[in-house]
Amino acid sequence: MMFLGIVPKSRQAQTFLATIGTDPPRMKFMAIVWILALLTMSGAAISDQILTADQHVAQGVE
Numbered sequence: 001m002m003f004l005g006i007v008p009k010s011r012q013a014q015t016f017l018a019t020i021g022t023d024p025p026r027m028k029f030m031a032i033v034w035i036l037a038l039l040t041m042s043g044a045a046i047s048d049q050i051l052t053a054d055q056h057v058a059q060g061v062e
Helices: 016-020 024-061
Strands: none
Touching: none
């Protein structure tokens, strides 16, 4: 599709973020969610090792 008409030339180069725009509150929210997810996964891995350590010892005794 062709656009007919005169388009004024921009003196400043536009970047990808300049054309879309940023949303700082949403980015902050996503950063918090990401950090909480990482803490949850690392906590689950550590608690799994602690909770299953007794099972390995018990199986070795039998």
